[in-house]
Amino acid sequence: MGAIKINLNTNYxxxxxxxxxxxxxxxxxxxxxxxxxxIDLLHNKRNFKENINNDNSKPELLHxxxxxxxxxxxxxxxxIGTRSEFGRHPIIAYIIQQIIRxxxxxxxMPNTRLLKQIYNCTKNKPFSTAKVANHIATLCNFQFNKxxxxxxxxxxxxxxxxxxxxxxxxxxxxxxxxxxxxxxxGQKNKLRFYAKIKKTFCLENYLIIVKNPEYRKYTxxxxxxxxxxEIEQGRHKRKTTTENNVEKKVPIPENERICNYxxxxxxxxxxxxxxxxxxxxxxxxxxxxxxxxDMSTVDPDSLVTELFNRRDxxxxxxxxxxxxxxxxxxxxETMNI
Ligand SMILES: [Zn+2]
Numbered sequence: 001m002g003a004i005k006i007n008l009n010t011n012y013x014x015x016x017x018x019x020x021x022x023x024x025x026x027x028x029x030x031x032x033x034x035x036x037x038x039i040d041l042l043h044n045k046r047n048f049k050e051n052i053n054n055d056n057s058k059p060e061l062l063h064x065x066x067x068x069x070x071x072x073x074x075x076x077x078x079x080i081g082t083r084s085e086f087g088r089h090p091i092i093a094y095i096i097q098q099i100i101r102x103x104x105x106x107x108x109m110p111n112t113r114l115l116k117q118i119y120n121c122t123k124n125k126p127f128s129t130a131k132v133a134n135h136i137a138t139l140c141n142f143q144f145n146k147x148x149x150x151x152x153x154x155x156x157x158x159x160x161x162x163x164x165x166x167x168x169x170x171x172x173x174x175x176x177x178x179x180x181x182x183x184x185x186g187q188k189n190k191l192r193f194y195a196k197i198k199k200t201f202c203l204e205n206y207l208i209i210v211k212n213p214e215y216r217k218y219t220x221x222x223x224x225x226x227x228x229x230e231i232e233q234g235r236h237k238r239k240t241t242t243e244n245n246v247e248k249k250v251p252i253p254e255n256e257r258i259c260n261y262x263x264x265x266x267x268x269x270x271x272x273x274x275x276x277x278x279x280x281x282x283x284x285x286x287x288x289x290x291x292x293x294d295m296s297t298v299d300p301d302s303l304v305t306e307l308f309n310r311r312d313x314x315x316x317x318x319x320x321x322x323x324x325x326x327x328x329x330x331x332x333e334t335m336n337i
Contacts, residue, residue: 015207018070019086026066030059031095035102038095039132052170053080053177055090063091072217073226080177081194081224087202089170096136100162103133108149137162140169171201190235193270194224196301197308206320209313215320218327222270223308228330230257230268261333273326274307275300279333280326287322291315 031038041057067082068075083090106129109116123130137144142165147158178195204223210216221227234257238249259268261279266272275284275295288295293303307319 012211012213015070015086015203019088019203022063022066026062027059027091027094030062031091031098034095035098035129038092038099039127039129041092041095042127042132052090052092052173055092057092059091059095071220072213073221073224077221077226078191078194078224080174081191081226084174084178084194084198084201085204085207085220085224087204089174093166093170097163097166099129100133100136100166101159103129104144104149104155104158104162106130107144108155136166140165142166174201190225190232197223197305199305199309205311206316209316210320212320215317215324218324219320222274222323222327225270227270227327228334229270229273230259231270233257261330271300271304273330274304274323280329283322283325283329287318290318 034041064079064082065075067086067088068077071077071082071085073082079090106116106119109119111117111120119129122128125131134144140162142162144158147154147161149155149158178191178198206219207216210219225232231254234252234254237252239252239256240247241250242248255267257267257269259266259272259277261268262277264276264278266276268277273280284295307315310316310319
């Protein structure tokens with residue numbers, strides 16, 4: 001982890017190499033023996049289906065620290081947003097796969113083995129490997145009894161099919177969590193903008209194409225709302241109101257999180273910042289003209305979604321540079337206000 005940290009600051013190494021390094025060097029240490037202790041991790045969660053995307057186990061905390069550093073966002077940035085940028089699930093999803101692999105191995109083991117005899121004796125106890133494995137199978141609509149695990153062919157097929165079902169379940173769960181208006185933790189979802197622009201669960205193209213860490217960082221911050229715009233910062237500010245002659249502090253409502261950089265009294269959200277605010281009109285004109293976009297004919301909401309989902313390198317690069325220019329300009333102006 002230390003070596004990867006140093007490289008993050010000094011090298012422009014491709015993102016995929018960082019991710020592979022984590023999976024091959026760090027994850028095996030974090031999850032060593034997880035087919036056994038992973039059961040306890042699930043035991044502590046009352047309903048782990050609802051907690052897959054809200055995993056706060058120690059391995060996941062380290063995983064998140066690594067991903068947030070790689071993305072260039074602060075520790076308070078959304079966990080699900082950060083993982084989604086890399087197309088990754090929480091480590092608990094991997095631990096569950098290891099539990100299933102162990103369960104299938106035990107089921108396929110001959111009864112003469114001591115381990116199998118112990119397994120058979122504890123099989124029906126609550127939170128045994130067998131009970132947990134079957135509970136997970138029910139969650140993702142999978143049936144172990146379709147396979148004759150004693151044959152090598154079925155053994156491999158069973159694991160492969162389970163992984164397919166599990167990945168399908170995880171992606172559906174991810175989509176539902178992201179689009180839940182109350183958000184994964186029951187708070188008002190701070191990823192409303194992200195839910196609009198994130199269309200598929202995959203490693204985002206800009207993380208591969210854009211080599212400059214600064215451009216990548218600013219793009220990521222804007223995408224997952226880990227930025228300084230008023231719509232986000234206003235969430236943490238309070239204003240004083242008087243109710244029944246009593247003064248009290250209340251959060252600033254969304255419609256009062258106004259842009260301080262133009263005179264339109266608009267809410268400073270991501271779309272206003274990228275496509276509407278007059279403070280950045282020169283930069284915007286240059287950017288949009290280079291792609292022949294005409295703001296008088298396009299809908300800003302759909303244009304933002306399109307820009308964040310374009311796959312051609314030229315546009316991805318120019319858009320990341322455009323975002324960085326705007327954020328830098330806003331930063332400079334903030335110092336003068
Ligand atoms: Zn403005």
